[in-house]
Amino acid sequence: MAVVEEVTTDGMTSEGAFVAPGQPGSLVDVKPRYDNFIGGRWVPPTKGQYMQNISPVTGHPFTEVARSTAEDVDLALDAAHAARDAWGGSSLAERAAVLNAIADAIEANLTMLAVAESWENGKPVRETLAADIPLAVDHFRYFAGATRSLEGRSTEIDKDTVAYHFQEPLGVVGQIIPFNFPLLMAAWKIAPALAAGNCTVVKPASPTPWSILKLAEVIAAVVPPGVINIVTGPGGEIGKALASSPRIAKIGFTGETTTGRLIMQYAAENLIPSTVELGGKSPNIFFGDVMDHDDRYLDKAIEGLVLYAFNKGEVCTCPSRALVQESMYDQFMERCLERIGRITQGNPLDPTVMLGAQNSAQQLEKITGYVDIGVQEGAEVLIGGERTPLSGDLVDGYYFEPTVMKGHNDMRIFQEEIFGPVLAVTTFTDEADAVRIANDTLYGLGAGVWTRNGNLAYRMGRAIKAGRVWTNCYHLYPAGAAFGGYKISGVGRENHLMMLEHYSQTKNLLVSYSDEPMGFF
Amino acid sequence: MARVVATPAAIEAVDRLRAGEGPVMFFQSGGCCDGSLPICFHDGEFVIGSHDVHLGTVAASPFYIDHRQFEAWKHTQLILDVGTGDPEGFSLAAGDGRHFITRSRVLTGPEQAALEGTGTPGVH
Numbered sequence: 001m002a003v004v005e006e007v008t009t010d011g012m013t014s015e016g017a018f019v020a021p022g023q024p025g026s027l028v029d030v031k032p033r034y035d036n037f038i039g040g041r042w043v044p045p046t047k048g049q050y051m052q053n054i055s056p057v058t059g060h061p062f063t064e065v066a067r068s069t070a071e072d073v074d075l076a077l078d079a080a081h082a083a084r085d086a087w088g089g090s091s092l093a094e095r096a097a098v099l100n101a102i103a104d105a106i107e108a109n110l111t112m113l114a115v116a117e118s119w120e121n122g123k124p125v126r127e128t129l130a131a132d133i134p135l136a137v138d139h140f141r142y143f144a145g146a147t148r149s150l151e152g153r154s155t156e157i158d159k160d161t162v163a164y165h166f167q168e169p170l171g172v173v174g175q176i177i178p179f180n181f182p183l184l185m186a187a188w189k190i191a192p193a194l195a196a197g198n199c200t201v202v203k204p205a206s207p208t209p210w211s212i213l214k215l216a217e218v219i220a221a222v223v224p225p226g227v228i229n230i231v232t233g234p235g236g237e238i239g240k241a242l243a244s245s246p247r248i249a250k251i252g253f254t255g256e257t258t259t260g261r262l263i264m265q266y267a268a269e270n271l272i273p274s275t276v277e278l279g280g281k282s283p284n285i286f287f288g289d290v291m292d293h294d295d296r297y298l299d300k301a302i303e304g305l306v307l308y309a310f311n312k313g314e315v316c317t318c319p320s321r322a323l324v325q326e327s328m329y330d331q332f333m334e335r336c337l338e339r340i341g342r343i344t345q346g347n348p349l350d351p352t353v354m355l356g357a358q359n360s361a362q363q364l365e366k367i368t369g370y371v372d373i374g375v376q377e378g379a380e381v382l383i384g385g386e387r388t389p390l391s392g393d394l395v396d397g398y399y400f401e402p403t404v405m406k407g408h409n410d411m412r413i414f415q416e417e418i419f420g421p422v423l424a425v426t427t428f429t430d431e432a433d434a435v436r437i438a439n440d441t442l443y444g445l446g447a448g449v450w451t452r453n454g455n456l457a458y459r460m461g462r463a464i465k466a467g468r469v470w471t472n473c474y475h476l477y478p479a480g481a482a483f484g485g486y487k488i489s490g491v492g493r494e495n496h497l498m499m500l501e502h503y504s505q506t507k508n509l510l511v512s513y514s515d516e517p518m519g520f521f
Numbered sequence: 522m523a524r525v526v527a528t529p530a531a532i533e534a535v536d537r538l539r540a541g542e543g544p545v546m547f548f549q550s551g552g553c554c555d556g557s558l559p560i561c562f563h564d565g566e567f568v569i570g571s572h573d574v575h576l577g578t579v580a581a582s583p584f585y586i587d588h589r590q591f592e593a594w595k596h597t598q599l600i601l602d603v604g605t606g607d608p609e610g611f612s613l614a615a616g617d618g619r620h621f622i623t624r625s626r627v628l629t630g631p632e633q634a635a636l637e638g639t640g641t642p643g644v645h
Contacts, residue, residue: 051607179609205609206607206608206609206610207609234607234608235608235609235610235611235612236608236610236611236612236613236614239610239611240611255610256550256551256552256558256610257550257551257552257587258548258549258550258551258560258567258587259550259560259610259611261567262566262567262611265567265568278552279551279552280552281552316552360606360609361604361605361606362558362604362606362609362620362622365604365622366557366558366622369557369622369623369624369625370557373597373625373626373627376625376626376627377627410593412593412594412597412625415593415594416551416552416557416593416594417551417552417557418557419557442551442552442587442589442590442593443552488552488587488589489552
């Protein structure tokens with residue numbers, strides 16, 4: 001991703017931060033309350049209940065969203081089923097046109113949505129401007145292109161018998177989105193589902209239901225009613241109602257492992273497929289030759305380690321376990337800690353701020369608990385380790401210092417996903433030791449390998465049991481690079497053409513062009 | 522000595538939950554978003570597999586963990602507690618605007634020895 005070079009001054013304060021959504025002069029309008037987006041309309045929740053939505057930037061509520069119940073999920077499913085045949089029967093050109101129109105609408109509102117996303121999630125606006133929203137735009141364009149490339153296969157079984165294979169839409173799918181990339185993960189799920197001809201009912205994460213409703217405002221005019229439906233509310237109630245519904249043909253989920261199992265259990269009850277993208281504890285491995293020269297590459301590698309603080313560490317592929325070759329540990333970590341010490345933290349709406357607010361009080365509580373247990377286990381805090389005290393409007397926000405703890409791979413801080421700006425670092429002796437430590441984990445979502453030696457990089461990449469091994473880079477998420485987990489990090493892949501198969505049925509027409517009977521009866 | 526214990530606040534919350542909703546169960550989650558939180562289900566909602574580990578019983582409710590996660594966590598004691606805020610995932614709430622959390626304490630050598638052999642697979 002490229003760092004934004006030019007930032008508009010529209011909607012900004014004299015201090016150079018974006019005005020908070022809903023405040024005079026902001027690029028983002030905020031209504032007092034939001035209903036569900038069903039059948040292209042805004043539909044109040046059946047039971048009339050709403051829940052407060054908190055911005056982690058301030059720790060205070062700024063709007064209300066529907067606190068939906070199972071009845072509202074049913075309404076959304078009604079709308080999706082009503083739209084199913086028309087959308088499923090639309091031509092590939094028509095589907096691609098809608099996906100491109102969605103991309104264009106998001107792009108035309110890029111800064112507004114970037115500010116909304118930052119306010120909703122707490123992530124720095126410099127990330128949403130340069131990564132989240134542009135990547136979401138590109139994702140829709142990628143699948144607009146992909147859908148035009150859909151091609152059935154045919155096989156000549158013998159000279160008079162042909163097997164034709166068509167990809168057909170599944171129908172109506174359910175998709176559950178996590179809180180860490182509310183818009184980008186929604187794009188990852190919605191784009192392939194629509195490209196394959198499905199209608200969807202989306203449940204955003206309970207702490208981040210609002211930015212996707214802003215997205216719905218932006219795209220409502222270009223999406224046929226009922227093709228995308230969004231229902232907000234508690235996971236235990238509407239997440240369950242959606243995932244266990246006999247009226248969905250597939251469930252897609254990103255979240256944690258136990259809920260992933262629960263989703264698969266519900267899918268088993270209805271005999272439908274599921275895709276689950278779950279946790280990780282990704283190793284980021286730095287070989288000694290990284291420091292052979294003091295050059296741009298070394299600079300990139302140092303940033304590669306510091307990327308654990310990207311999106312406040314709330315990334316399922318957060319490179320939260322750094323494995324540094326013993327021979328260069330002291331010199332390399334000195335450079336990295338110096339860089340970490342220069343991370344600016346504060347109002348995420350300020351484009352110069354690198355580290356924003358954790359998503360919720362719960363997340364903050366959990367991070368604090370992990371630092372505590374790390375210390376109990378004998379890990380050494382190299383930097384950070386505390387809540388960040390901020391003042392003014394941010395005093396009640398959820399801020400945690402960029403933290404590094406040194407220890408060994410058996411410690412729980414090395415084995416469990418902390419989902420915060422907390423790096424666990426340890427050393428390794430040689431290639432075999434690096435592979436052993438890297439794979440000594442329950443998870444297998446991402447990994448990073450840093451070396452100037454291409455052969456070593458290749459061997460490491462193949463030896464690590466993870467779905468994505470970034471080599472001399474990290475945290476790039478281009479559409480077209482398959483993403484998904486080994487081990488308990490999930491089942492299925494996203495972000496790639498192959499998703500079209502995950503969201504399709506295969507229809508086989510087996511056709512005989514012979515006049516000859518079989519001769520059995 | 523037990524692998525999982527509960528604070529008075531957690532016991533009170535579970536008791537109230539049981540009185541209103543009927544029996545409940547806990548499963549210790551891991552990884553991503555709401556990971557590392559104990560997920561509270563209506564008893565039987567979550568299917569316990571033959572390899573899941575029963576860590577113990579708190580407030581008359583069984584508490585389970587994945588067997589692979591058990592291996593990584595077994596040197597610590599889990600302490601069920603209550604935090605502020607609605608649950609973010611699929612868990613039942615610990616009362617209005619509150620959720621269950623797991624705190625942890627590293628077990629001493631003798632405590633670990635005393636717990637050797639406990640934490641058994643399957644439904645309890």
